[in-house]
Amino acid sequence: MGLLNDTYTLLLRELLIFKKNFKVNIIRSMIFPIIFIILLGAFGSTPKNVPVALVNYDNGPASLQFMNLLQSGNSVRVVSSTTQQAAMNLLSEGDVAAVIVIPGGFSRSQIPKPDVYVYLDNSQPQSAVVVNQVVNQASSEMAGRLAAGTAPGSTPNPVPVVSNYAYGAASNYESFVVGGLVIMVAAFGSVFSAGFSVISDRELGNLKAFLTTPINKFAILLSKIGYGTMQSLLSAYIGLAIGIALGATVAAGFIGLLELIWIVFLVGLGFGSLSIALAARSKQLQTYALIGQTIVMPTAFLGGAFVPISLLPPVLQSVSVVNPLTYAVNAVRAVMIKGSLPLGDLVVDSAVLLAFAAVMVAIAFVLFRNTSEQLS
Amino acid sequence: MLSLSEYAIEINGLVKKFGDLTAVNGVNLRIKKGEIFGLLGPNGAGKSTTINMLLGLLAPTSGKISVNGIDMLKNPERAKGQIGIVTQETVVEPELTAEDNLMIFGRLYQIPADELRKDIDFALKLSDLESFRKAYAGTFSGGMKRRLETAKALMHAPQILLLDEPTTGLDVQNRTKIWELLRKINKEDNVTILMTTQYLEEADQLCNRIAIIDHGKLIALGTPSELRQKIGMSTILEVSGDKEMLPKIAQMFRKAGLEPQTLTNKVLASAGSKPVEKIEKILKLLSASKIDVRNVSLHEPTIDDVFLKLTGSEVRDETGSFKGGRGMIMRRG
Numbered sequence: 001m002g003l004l005n006d007t008y009t010l011l012l013r014e015l016l017i018f019k020k021n022f023k024v025n026i027i028r029s030m031i032f033p034i035i036f037i038i039l040l041g042a043f044g045s046t047p048k049n050v051p052v053a054l055v056n057y058d059n060g061p062a063s064l065q066f067m068n069l070l071q072s073g074n075s076v077r078v079v080s081s082t083t084q085q086a087a088m089n090l091l092s093e094g095d096v097a098a099v100i101v102i103p104g105g106f107s108r109s110q111i112p113k114p115d116v117y118v119y120l121d122n123s124q125p126q127s128a129v130v131v132n133q134v135v136n137q138a139s140s141e142m143a144g145r146l147a148a149g150t151a152p153g154s155t156p157n158p159v160p161v162v163s164n165y166a167y168g169a170a171s172n173y174e175s176f177v178v179g180g181l182v183i184m185v186a187a188f189g190s191v192f193s194a195g196f197s198v199i200s201d202r203e204l205g206n207l208k209a210f211l212t213t214p215i216n217k218f219a220i221l222l223s224k225i226g227y228g229t230m231q232s233l234l235s236a237y238i239g240l241a242i243g244i245a246l247g248a249t250v251a252a253g254f255i256g257l258l259e260l261i262w263i264v265f266l267v268g269l270g271f272g273s274l275s276i277a278l279a280a281r282s283k284q285l286q287t288y289a290l291i292g293q294t295i296v297m298p299t300a301f302l303g304g305a306f307v308p309i310s311l312l313p314p315v316l317q318s319v320s321v322v323n324p325l326t327y328a329v330n331a332v333r334a335v336m337i338k339g340s341l342p343l344g345d346l347v348v349d350s351a352v353l354l355a356f357a358a359v360m361v362a363i364a365f366v367l368f369r370n371t372s373e374q375l376s
Numbered sequence: 377m378l379s380l381s382e383y384a385i386e387i388n389g390l391v392k393k394f395g396d397l398t399a400v401n402g403v404n405l406r407i408k409k410g411e412i413f414g415l416l417g418p419n420g421a422g423k424s425t426t427i428n429m430l431l432g433l434l435a436p437t438s439g440k441i442s443v444n445g446i447d448m449l450k451n452p453e454r455a456k457g458q459i460g461i462v463t464q465e466t467v468v469e470p471e472l473t474a475e476d477n478l479m480i481f482g483r484l485y486q487i488p489a490d491e492l493r494k495d496i497d498f499a500l501k502l503s504d505l506e507s508f509r510k511a512y513a514g515t516f517s518g519g520m521k522r523r524l525e526t527a528k529a530l531m532h533a534p535q536i537l538l539l540d541e542p543t544t545g546l547d548v549q550n551r552t553k554i555w556e557l558l559r560k561i562n563k564e565d566n567v568t569i570l571m572t573t574q575y576l577e578e579a580d581q582l583c584n585r586i587a588i589i590d591h592g593k594l595i596a597l598g599t600p601s602e603l604r605q606k607i608g609m610s611t612i613l614e615v616s617g618d619k620e621m622l623p624k625i626a627q628m629f630r631k632a633g634l635e636p637q638t639l640t641n642k643v644l645a646s647a648g649s650k651p652v653e654k655i656e657k658i659l660k661l662l663s664a665s666k667i668d669v670r671n672v673s674l675h676e677p678t679i680d681d682v683f684l685k686l687t688g689s690e691v692r693d694e695t696g697s698f699k700g701g702r703g704m705i706m707r708r709g
Contacts, residue, residue, distance in 0.1 A: 009483040016480075017471040020512070205465035212431045213484040214457040 003222070006215040010223030014197065018227075026238070029185070033239040036181050037174060037246050049077045050127045052098040053087035056080070060107020062142070066116075069138035070100070075130050091119060094310070097127035100135060123337045124308055125176045175250075178243030179333040180305025182236045182260075183267060183325055187300060189235030190268045191292040194228025195275025199285050207371065221368045225272045225361065232268025233261065251339030259341050263331045266353035270324060271296070273360035280367035303329045324356035381445030384409045384536050384568035385430065390439035392425050399425040401592035402439075409535075412562055412569040414583035416576065416679075418687050422592040423572055427540055430570075432456050444535060457486065460534035460567075464541045466521045470514030474505050474524055477513055478531055485532035495531050502557070503527035519550030526557060530567075537561070539571040543578060555582060576679040586679070590687045603682050611651040612681055615658065616642035617669040625669065628661040637684065644681075647674060 018025060054070070056063050071078050079096060081087035087099040101117040118135050120128040201207045210220050240250075240257065250256055275292060282288040301307070302316055303325030309317055320326045327349040334341045341349075385407040392400040400422040407413045417423040428434040430441060432452045441448040441455075448455040468477050478496045487495055500506045503523040508516070513524060522542070529537060539558075543551045559582070561567045573579050579586050580600045588596040588603075596603055613634065615625050618641075625643045629636035632654060634645040647654045651674050662669060 006484060009480060012483075013469070013472070013476075013480045016476050017469065020471045204469075205463060205467040206469065208433065208463065209461070209467040209481075210484065211433055212456060212459075212461050212463075213481065214453040214486060215484055216453070 003216045003219050006219035007222040007226065010210070010219055011226050014223060014227040015230075025234075029189070029235045029238040030242060032185055032188070033178075033181055033242040034246075037177055037243055037248075048074055050075060050098070050130050051079055051096040052076045052100055052131055053081040053090045053096045054078045055082070055084045055087045055099065055101045057104040058102050058106035062107035063102045065145070066102060066106070066138055066142055069141050070134055073134065075134050088119065091121055094121065097121050097124050098131040100131075123176075123333055124310070125173050125337075126308070129173075174243060174246060174248040175336050176333070177306060178240065178246075178248040179336050180300065180303070180329050181243065182239045182264070182332050183303065183328045184296065184300035184305050185239040186232040186236040186264045186267045186328075187271045187296045187325065189231040189233075190228030190272035191275040191296055192289075193231035194224045194272035195277075195279035195288060195292065196285075197227065198224055198276055198279040199282070199288050202279075203285070211371070217371070218365065218368070221276060221364060224276055225269065225364070228272025228275065229265060229268035232272065233264050236260070236264040236267075248336065250336050252335045252341070256335035256340065259346075260332060260335055263328055263349065263353065266350065266357050267325070267328050270353065270357035270360045273357065273364040276364040277360065277367045280364070280371060299323060299325050300329075302326070305329050324353055327352040381442065382409065383407060383442075384411070384444060385570060386440075386442045386445075387426075387430075388440040390426065390429065390441065391437045392422075392429060392434065393437045398592055400429070400436075403589065403592070403594055405587060405594065405597075407568060407570055409568050410562070410566045411585060412558070412583050413571070414579035414586040415570065415572045415589060416579055416586060416683060417572075417589035421590045421687070423589050424540075425592075426589065427538065427572065430538060431459070431461060457532070458534060458536055460529035460532065460537045462522075462526050462529045462537070462539040462542050464544065466518070466525050468513040468516070468521050468524050468528070470512065473510050473512055474500065474516075475509045477524060478528055481528045482531050487532050495533075499527035499531040502530060504553070519546055519553070522546060522550060523553065523557075526554060530561060533565070534567070536568045536570065539569065541572055541574060544574060551578075558582065576683055580679045588683060588686055595686055596682070600679060603679065604677055606682075610649065610677075611647045611674050612644055612677055613647040613651060613654055613658065614642055614644040614671075614673050614675065615662070615669050616671045617667070621667055621669065624665065624667050625662070628658060628665065628667065631661055632657040634658075639684075 052070075054067060056067065067078065070076060076098075079090070081090065081099075084099070084101055087096070087101075090096045091099050098121065099117075099119040101119075103115065103117070106116075116135065116139065118131065120131060122128050198207070201210075207220070211217055237257075240248075240260075244250065252259065274295070278291055278295075279288055282291060302312070302320050303309075303323045304312075304320060305325065309320045309326065312320065331341055331345060331349040334345055383406045385405070387403055387405040390400055390403040390405075391398065403422075403426060415423055415426070425434065429436050430443075430448070432448055432455065435449070443455040444458045446455040446458060469480075472480070475496060478499050479492065482492045482495055497506075500509055503526060505520060505524055505527070508520070513521060516524065526539075526542070537558075542558075543554050546554065555578075558569055558571075562569055571579075571583070583600065585597065585599055586603060587594055596606065598606065615629075617625055622638050622641075622643055626636040626638050629643060629645055634647070634654065636643045636645050655672065655674055659672065662672075
């Protein structure tokens with residue numbers, strides 16, 4: 001009762017201060033996502049050697065020529081597959097970014113030609129874009145050759161291509177970036193509120209004043225963690241809203257957005273506690289801000305927030321496995337791009353984030369215990 | 377609140393060590409209920425460490441502190457509830473209104489919700505800030521902030537008020553307001569006051585008793601007049617001047633048969649039984665040597681002189697933010 005009541009009082013204080021600076025806070029939470037989405041949206045990189053599985057049910061000369069066209073640039077690397085089922089398995093396991101199916105009868109001079117089917121993993125939007133480009137290019141190239149009579153058959157029409165997305169939403173780079181951005185601003189949100197306010201309260205003497213009142217000192221810690229977590233949620237959802245306004249889509253819809261509350265909450269809890277542990281040890285605001293920044297940015301980056309983890313060097317890929325943000329980013333992408341957060345993913349992501357948060361809360365408690373001694 | 381102890385604060389054998397350094401070395405102190413008590417000491421004497429232990433911020437290495445008979449170490453939360461605190465730094469939250477500042481601390485001091493409203497009104501009235509209820513504390517002047525903080529410390533009606541340099545940096549008007557406030561609550565509500573100050577004259581005028589602490593030990597304790605008598609000093613002869621002149625001035629003191637003590641901007645000595653004779657002598661010597669001085673005076677020993685004699689130093693060196701001097705303090709009456 002006492003601890004909770006005092007925590008509530010101190011949280012109320014943070015919220016009253018927040019209310020006073022409401023506009024500045026909201027604008028600050030908006031600037032970062034806007035800049036980031038615009039900047040990164042323009043830099044959607046084009047990957048090379050994207051692995052694609054090719055299922056050739058034709059084996060005629062035209063299909064072989066089509067295959068060669070696909071591989072002529074080094075944009076895609078073709079992995080042959082005997083059946084569509086096997087190829088689709090590779091796709092779902094993430095071994096290939098797309099499956100291209102050349103139907104039987106492709107080489108026969110029949111009009112219209114049967115469709116070439118493309119299945120794309122749109123959780124890797126850059127790769128999906130590249131595969132689509134290559135296939136369409138090969139298709140019109142084929143049409144040109146057919147018209148010029150350089151290939152068997154004589155159809156002037158381009159080879160029709162039907163693209164299918166593996167997941168619910170037609171993905172775009174914005175959705176990919178926003179997925180990572182949401183998690184990064186969530187982490188930043190708590191780091192720059194929870195630990196930050198511990199340091200500024202210490203500098204202003206507020207911390208000392210709280211400690212001289214008849215309260216349990218952990219109420220101070222809890223209120224700061226609570227405040228950090230709230231700021232995480234606020235930043236994340238402002239980031240999401242801006243992302244959606246700038247063209248990102250949420251495949252799982254409104255329900256998906258609600259699912260993310262839990263994930264963002266855990267990120268806020270973990271990073272808020274981490275920031276308090278940091279604040280307990282750094283004397284100056286500048287030092288703290290520097291450390292905070294150097295932790296959050298690389299962690300978000302290694303978590304695949306902006307570049308797919310598969311594109312990172314192998315050493316860094318193994319770091320990503322133990323990076324809590326990898327799991328948070330995965331959860332957001334699942335909701336935004338795949339259209340739902342599978343139960344298995346939810347359990348794994350939650351478990352990792354929960355463990356991370358628990359360890360950080362424990363560290364914050366231990367380091368905060370000596371705060372009053374350090375103040376004097 | 378009923379308490380069996382006749383003392384507001386009891387400190388027994390208090391020791392605090394930081395590694396090899398012994399900051400507080402066996403302090404014993406009993407502060408009676410209803411007293412205004414001054415704790416003085418040069419920087420680094422152990423004064424702040426003692427205060428921090430009294431506030432429950434620092435755990436003593438050994439010794440015992442009880443507040444209204446409640447053991448600070450065994451029952452810190454209850455003991456802290458007995459004390460109202462005004463710290464050296466003015467701690468009001470600039471981003472909150474006067475009212476919200478009080479509300480938050482009222483809640484932290486466990487004032488029940490149904491009394492909080494009334495107590496906030498009382499505190500605002502006490503600090504003469506009723507018309508600034510909804511104004512943000514960040515817009516306040518230094519004096520207003522200090523008054524708000526003092527009111528904040530008194531809101532939960534503590535029986536003991538602990539003030540760490542309550543008037544440092546305040547102008548004469550605000551200082552006088554704080555003094556009036558302290559006298560009023562001491563007299564009307566019988567609140568025990570323990571204060572530290574850099575203004576020794578303030579201690580002289582406000583405090584019933586004074587303790588001087590140096591090198592972690594109590595070196596003097598008594599009423600201001602007791603302390604003055606105790607060191608048995610006669611009239612003080614004081615010459616102030618530029619820093620580079622001080623050694624020469626001190627030399628003149630020796631020529632006149634006085635034992636000079638050189639401070640940052642003045643030289644002084646006990647003038648013995650014939651002060652007028654001594655001042656004449658000094659004036660002659662100074663003018664003969666063409667030494668420029670700013671001021672030459674004779675005065676009765678003050679607490680500053682007692683302090684100087686006992687600790688061998690001024691209360692705070694002049695390089696600090698504090699520009700002291702009795703001229704800054706308005707004399708009563």
